[in-house]
Amino acid sequence: MPELPEVETVRRGLEPAMSGQVIARARVNRPDLRWPFPPRMAERLTGQTVLRLRRRSKYILADLSSDETLLIHLGMSGRMLISGDPLGQFVHNHPAPEKHDHVVLDMANGARITFNDPRRFGAMDLMPTSGAEAHPLLSKLGPEPLGNSFDETYLVAALKGRNTPVKSALLDQRIVAGLGNIYVCEALFRAGISPMRRAGRIARTRVAILVPVIRVVLQDAIEAGGSSLRDFRQTDGELGYFQHRFDVYDRESQPCRRDGCTGTIRRVVQSGRSSFYCASCQR
DNA sequence: ATGGGGGCCTGCCGGC
């Protein structure tokens, strides 16, 4: 579900409750999500201090005082909700447990972090902090789209010779890590590039436009607290609101929002996923 | 190597 902006929103939401704080008790309510949890996960979490919370692509990484790192992926429907009174600013107590509450972390500061994931496409794992980037889920990821190494030169080279539609190429996490269906659609609209265009056949000048466009879309979405369509919630349960700013995603048959364009947003299916675009604006 | 499709799960929504 959550793409880079949603994961970053969750990471930022977790920071005040978790960063620098001790996990007093970890409860693991089932043996697996998408994959089995690592052995003795609850014991390995209990008593550890969370040194810091990082994000890589759509993964949250919690570095622990045990020199292990907890990897968290929200899959399609995963939520990390905070309850309790970590900073003395909330009056409510922990809510009643809900179906699909799979992992619960009680922090020594009184905060409770609940991982809820109905579809169980999410994941958690533990690995040594040193060499975490070698984890099988992380080792093949491409550059961070908000990082310095993602630039025109890189993207031109990465798309070169690719016959696949640019839509599929930008969803490929080995090319750039963190984009999903929504933000690829939105970025291609802002760049005026058709999702069906072959990745290797985009003029360099247009790839040069695409790079900053991707960055700005993601930054705009982070500032808006992500997009909430069906499942996504921030750590306080609030909705993000970037969905109100979509130009094309989920806007089939609605008018194009670009000034002066009289086109209509269309939906096509590309490798099993919906693409939304304006055929007048995007070539 | 590259590209496309299936499958994993549950929940929700629209149509009948």
Added chain:
DNA sequence: TGCCGGCAGGCCCCCA
């Protein structure tokens, strides 16, 4: 009101 098919923001794996 109830049932059923279709669909969903991700990602791994297999096949051609």
